[in-house]
Amino acid sequence: MDRDRLKAPIADLADFDALDPFFRIIEQGLDGLAGPGHFFDLLADDITVEYVVSVPGYPPRVEGRAAVAELYRPYRTAMVLDRCSDLAVYHDAAKDVAVLEYACHGHAVATGNPYHNRFVSILTLRDREVAHWRDYLNPVAVFDALGWPSATD
Numbered sequence: 001m002d003r004d005r006l007k008a009p010i011a012d013l014a015d016f017d018a019l020d021p022f023f024r025i026i027e028q029g030l031d032g033l034a035g036p037g038h039f040f041d042l043l044a045d046d047i048t049v050e051y052v053v054s055v056p057g058y059p060p061r062v063e064g065r066a067a068v069a070e071l072y073r074p075y076r077t078a079m080v081l082d083r084c085s086d087l088a089v090y091h092d093a094a095k096d097v098a099v100l101e102y103a104c105h106g107h108a109v110a111t112g113n114p115y116h117n118r119f120v121s122i123l124t125l126r127d128r129e130v131a132h133w134r135d136y137l138n139p140v141a142v143f144d145a146l147g148w149p150s151a152t153d
Contacts, residue, residue: 018076025084081106108145115145
């Protein structure tokens with residue numbers, strides 16, 4: 001990667017305040033492996049994100065740093081994270097792959113229900129940026145917080 005090349009900034013970072021604890025735990029997990037910078041600075045412009053275990057209505061795949069930001073931008077209308085914890089980092093330097101395990105805690109905006117979820121994120125790094133991200137979560141934790149989908153959803 002050309003370190004002199006500047007990435008297009010992600011506009012209005014305040015829109016993402018509900019995700020600050022998530023951003024911080026990912027930044028912590030990738031410290032020394034990617035970056036430096038804000039969460040979005042750690043992502044390659046051409047990143048591919050796959051949500052392998054997710055929830056209905058969430059895209060299974062997102063391509064591009066700007067698309068990831070736009071997917072996360074309205075997050076605060078659904079869920080607010082208070083903290084993230086239990087970080088474990090595994091790194092295979094030969095393959096430039098990092099595995100992050102962590103938990104996120106917060107509440108759903110519409111219901112006020114607590115939200116507690118565990119994640120496993122498998123990140124492929126290229127030139128100190130995340131080029132590919134595979135994400136796994138517990139969908140039941142999302143349903144418990146947001147409400148279970150009806151049989152017609």
